Each structure stands twice: as C-alpha cells, then as structure tokens.
Amino acid sequence: MNTNSIPITLDGKVHPVPMGITVAAALSLRSDGTTRDSVQGERRAAFCGMGICQECRVLINGQRRLACQTLCASGMVVDTRSCGETP
Numbered sequence: 557m558n559t560n561s562i563p564i565t566l567d568g569k570v571h572p573v574p575m576g577i578t579v580a581a582a583l584s585l586r587s588d589g590t591t592r593d594s595v596q597g598e599r600r601a602a603f604c605g606m607g608i609c610q611e612c613r614v615l616i617n618g619q620r621r622l623a624c625q626t627l628c629a630s631g632m633v634v635d636t637r638s639c640g641e642t643p
C-alpha cells in the first residue's frame with residue numbers, strides 16, 4: 557500500500573484503494589462492481605452515479621448508504637451481500 561491509498565474492507569477482504577474515491581469506484585476497482593441483491597436475487601450495480609437511482613445501496617459500517625455518494629475512509633467496512641431489498 558502506498559501513501560496515497562487507504563485500507564477498506566470489501567465483503568470481508570481488506571483492499572488498498574486510492575484516497576478520495578467513492579465506495580462505488582472502489583467496488584468497481586476491487587470487486588465485480590456489484591452493490592446489492594434485488595428482490596429477485598439478481599446482483600445490482602451503481603447506475604446513475606449521482607444519488608438518484610439507489611442501485612448502489614450497500615452497508616457501510618453497518619448502516620445503509622449510497623456507495624456513489626460516500627467517500628472511502630480508512631478502516632471502512634463495506635458489505636454488499638447484506639443490503640438486499642426489505643419486503
């Protein structure tokens with residue numbers, strides 16, 4: 557990890573990501589880029605990138621947040637597998 561990167565945990569694995577990027581960007585760099593499961597069980601991913609579509613909902617430090625509107629922070633824990641639709 558260089559001095560311009562910070563560690564975050566994505567679905568249980570620690571990854572270095574560049575400082576100043578959003579969680580949505582980190583997901584596209586360090587995983588398959590998906591963010592959650594739909595009610596039909598399909599994986600979803602960030603679409604609009606500006607807080608409108610809600611497709612990028614993830615759990616960040618245990619709270620539901622929009623990945624495209626959240627900057628990565630050192631030690632942040634992101635969970636894309638537990639933020640499905642609530643019936």
Ligand code: FES
Nearest residue numbers: 603605607610624
């Ligand atoms: S990508 Fe649309 S709200 Fe985040």
